[in-house]
Amino acid sequence: MRQAIITKGKTSKNFKIPTEKDWGDFAEHVVSELKPGDILALSGSLGAGKTTFVQALAGSLGIKKNIQSPTFALVRSYPISGHGKLTRLLHVDAYRIDDERDLMALDLDEELADNETALVLEWPENIKGWLQSHNPIKIKIS
Numbered sequence: 001m002r003q004a005i006i007t008k009g010k011t012s013k014n015f016k017i018p019t020e021k022d023w024g025d026f027a028e029h030v031v032s033e034l035k036p037g038d039i040l041a042l043s044g045s046l047g048a049g050k051t052t053f054v055q056a057l058a059g060s061l062g063i064k065k066n067i068q069s070p071t072f073a074l075v076r077s078y079p080i081s082g083h084g085k086l087t088r089l090l091h092v093d094a095y096r097i098d099d100e101r102d103l104m105a106l107d108l109d110e111e112l113a114d115n116e117t118a119l120v121l122e123w124p125e126n127i128k129g130w131l132q133s134h135n136p137i138k139i140k141i142s
């Protein structure tokens, strides 16, 4: 059993996810509101289910490729079709970022400026400085 709390501005919603197979409803909810430029900041301890959620999110976005945690690559990019202006999902795992300057190399601001891209981010606490000015949608998994 896991739970996910999604917070947008001042509004929070709570979802229960009984088993690993049950992330679909929550992912559908997130996708129904997802827009280009959105940043989903996924927090939760190691093994909480962040990557499992990203797999369900990708499924709801019609992404066929298997999502693997980009812990070593830092960022992976997936094309999206059939979701209007939203044509790309970036998946960043900041687990190994211990100096925010390492993030600069990823040029996320530039990537998000195309008005076609949404970003889903694991370990947001490692890039707090950058996130502070980006008003992310927060998802806390426990």
Ligand SMILES: Nc1ncnc2c1ncn2[C@@H]1O[C@H](COP(=O)(O)OP(=O)(O)O)[C@@H](O)[C@H]1O
Residues within 6 Å of the ligand: 001, 002, 017, 018, 019, 020, 021, 022, 044, 045, 046, 047, 048, 049, 050, 051, 052, 053
């Ligand atoms: N709703 C759930 N209930 C119980 N176990 C889950 C649930 N969702 C995922 N899991 C399990 O928890 C683990 C999550 O791993 P992962 O998604 O890689 O975590 P993270 O990316 O947060 O480190 C996996 O072993 C998965 O089988």
Ligand SMILES: [Mg+2]
Residues within 6 Å of the ligand: 050, 051, 069, 093, 122
């Ligand atoms: Mg992970």
